[in-house]
Amino acid sequence: MKERSDRAAERLRDWLKALAGVGSAVNRGISQHDLLSMVAQTACELMHYDFCSVTVPDAASTVLVIEGSHGLTADYIRNVNATHPIRLQRTSLPSPSSQAFTLGIPIQVENAETNPSFGPWAAAAHDQGFTSMIAIPLNAPSGTLGTLNCFTRFSHHFDKDEVSLLTVLADQVALAMNTARLHADQGRIIAELKSLNENLEDQYGLQRKVAEVHHRFTSLALQGGDIADVGAALAELLHRSVVVRSVHGTVACKSGIDTSGLLEALEGTAMYQSQGDSGHEFTDNRLAEVQIPLRDGSSAPAVRAPVVVREEVAAWIWTTGNVTDLTPLDRRAIEHAATVMALELLSSRNAAEAAWHRSGEVLAGLLNSQGPLSSSLLAQAESLGHDLSQPHAMIVAQHDWMRTHGIQNKLSDAVARLPGESRPQPVVGVYQDHVVALWPLGSEALESARQAAEAIRRALTDGEPNAASSLAVLAGPVSDPTSYPETFSIARGAAELARLRGLSGQTLLVSDLGMTGLFLQIPDTVRLHSYCEEILGALRRHDSSRGTELVQTLSVLVRNNLDARTTAAQLSTHTSTILEQRRLIEEILGCELTNVAAMTRISTALQLDEVLAATRA
Structure with missing residues (x-):
């Protein structure tokens, strides 16, 4: 009797030790696979079974997969998990494991080779070498978490005491799994909170640095600094060359180690004009990376940012390098510099517009x-x-x-x-x-x-x-x-x-x-008109009364050194027509165009006629 009592006490100690081991493993934070494999080994050792496994539903809750095992071969596990999965839905003959999971009660099979529900896995069971099995549900308050499956080589009936002990073990496993999941969730939440806190600290640090940058830029402006001063401060912050150009090409700032190379590259392209026409609205303030051509035919990356005044690009901030190399602080610094520069340009524009109007008043006063x-x-x-x-x-x-x-x-x-x-x-x-x-x-x-x-x-x-x-x-x-x-x-x-x-x-x-040009400077146009009328008047009256254009023909002839063919081509007529018109012109004017003295007077009159026409216009 005493010996029997000692065996019972020793078995109870083994169980308590095993359950304590499970709890300790959970507290250590081991993975679910290692935890369930430990449970499977514990079940085998406590109940003297040949093989054990623990199944859990997949992410879609459509099949049960072996997550932990003891004694089972890799081929058997692969057969169950991949070749013949234990389906939870849409199956005409549920497996013992799926029945235990769905119904929440233990399901046992005394002979796997003859039981129809074990049909898909009969060959695998034969190869593994087990005959009987039992599936114990891992029941938890939130639902069934999986099954504890135990296998024996020889035919075996799992009696009521065995089922009770296995149920106790399964409940402890479910509790351990729940606790492990809570620990995992808690760890994830703590990690997320830590990451969020670090992000908030980074954001606060960035905002503080951005505020310092903005204060530096605005202080420069308030102390009388101009765009060149703000650009120099930006170059110092970025550790890059900075060039600021108006959309018309005026350099407002060139600061940094090697601005000459950047300036030369910008001079070689119309990029700053075509992408920054001040006649168009501009609402995109993002930084952009562009390739600028170099003297050797290659290209280099540069970053540009718009300086926008009244919804129009007034200037571009250019700096060397790639956009991806800019830190968040660098980007914010460029944005704030662009804002301060826009205010400076706006102030300069307002002053320039006032000066423009006053200069216009001076000009009108002088010319009137x-x-x-x-x-x-x-x-x-x-x-x-x-x-x-x-x-x-x-x-x-x-x-x-x-x-x-x-x-x-x-x-x-x-x-x-x-x-x-x-x-x-x-x-x-x-x-x-x-x-x-x-x-x-x-x-x-x-x-x-x-x-x-x-x-x-x-x-x-x-x-x-x-x-x-x-x-x-x-x-x-x-x-x-x-x-x-x-x-x-x-x-x-x-x-x-x-x-x-x-x-x-x-x-x-x-x-x-x-x-x-000299004739334009003669103020007495009346005398000029009289001279033109004396030379060309007869020809002009003929044109008026006959509807001809002999004055125009004469002007083109003189311009072409009396070349009739060239004159005809320019006036879109025949050479013979020009020759006939020349004869008529000489008859009306009473002179030959080949006469040097006559030609001089006619040429002068034609030029004066142009001057008078321009003056009238």
């Missing part, structure tokens, strides 16, 4: 004056940086007024790019549908202002050098401020005369028009 200039006009000019006491060249440019958008900014940028920082400010404005600039010459010749005239002409044509309206005239120099109205009249007449001659896409000096 009919005597000595008033002291108030001189004082206003001086306050804007104009020195009217020195000689000026007058630049008169025709402009396509369908392209009026941003004309003041285009002209300001064009003037700012020209060399000569120490010179007085030019007077630039619009007068009688022409852009007019009074360019200070100092001691230089009139020709020195051609570069400025050409820059203004190009600025007005949006980079299209052959635009039909692309023409500028350079007149002067003007030393007496009271002569500006007369000089404007001459320059405007020269521009109209050039248009009538079909000239465009260039900058002309009045002297480039030859003798016609």
Whole structure:
């Protein structure tokens, strides 16, 4: 009796030790596979079974898979898990394991070879070498978690005591699995909270650094710094070269170790213009990576960011390298720099617009004056940086007024790019549908202002050098401020005369028009008209009464050195017609066109006629 009691006590100790081992394993945080394999081994050792396995449903809860085992071969496990899975749904004859899982009660099979429910696994059972098996559900408050399957080599009936003990073990396994899952969930939540906290700390640190960057930029602006100062601070933060260019190509900042290479690459491409036309709305403030061409034919990555003023791109921030190499702080620094630069540009624009209007008032006062200039006009000019006491060249440019958008900014940028920082400010404005600039010459010749005239002409044509309206005239120099109205009249007449001659896409000096340019400077047009009438009057009256165009034919003939064939081609008529018209012209004028003296008078009259036509226009 005592021996029996000792065996019972020893078995109870073994069970308690085994259950404690399961609990300890859960507390150690071992994986579910290792935990269930330990349970399978424990069941075999406590109950003296040959094989054990623990099955759990897959992620879709459609089949049971062996998650832990003891004694079973890899081939048997592969057969159950892959070849003949234990289905939980859509099966006409459920397996013992699926029945135990679904019904929540133990299901046993005394002979696996003859039991129909074990049919798909009979061959595998034979190869594994077991005959009997029992499936115990792992019941938990939340539902069945799986099954504990025990196998014996020989036929065996699992009696009530065995089932009770296995049920106790299964309940402990279910409790252990639940606890392990809770531990896993708790660990995952803790990891997520830790990661979230780290992210919040990183975000706070980033926001603090961003605030410091913004404070640095705004402090620079408030202390009188300009775009170049903000760009230099940005280059220092990025450890990269930084170039800031207006959409018209004016360099507002170049800071960093090697800005020359970046500037050279940007000069070699129209990218900054085509991607930054200030005439279009722009709402995308994201950084972009672009490839810029290098001198050797290769390309290099560069990052650009827009500086947006009033929903339009006013400038681009360029820096070297890739976008992906920028840290979050770098990106925010560029964005804040762009914002501060936009405020600076807006302030500069407002000041420039006010100066533009005041400069326009000075220009109108000069060109409308009919005597000595008033002291108030001189004082206003001086306050804007104009020195009217020195000689000026007058630049008169025709402009396509369908392209009026941003004309003041285009002209300001064009003037700012020209060399000569120490010179007085030019007077630039619009007068009688022409852009007019009074360019200070100092001691230089009139020709020195051609570069400025050409820059203004190009600025007005949006980079299209052959635009039909692309023409500028350079007149002067003007030393007496009271002569500006007369000089404007001459320059405007020269521009109209050039248009009538079909000239465009260039900058002309009045002297480039030859003798016609001199005629433009004769104020007494009545005498010029009388001379033209004396020479060409008879021909003009013939045209009027007969509906002919002999004056035009004569003009083209003179221009072509009396070549009838060339003249005929230009007037789209036959050579014989031109020869007949020439004979008629000579008869009406009473002279031969081959006569040098007569030809000189006629040529002069035709040029004067052009001048008068331009003046009338």
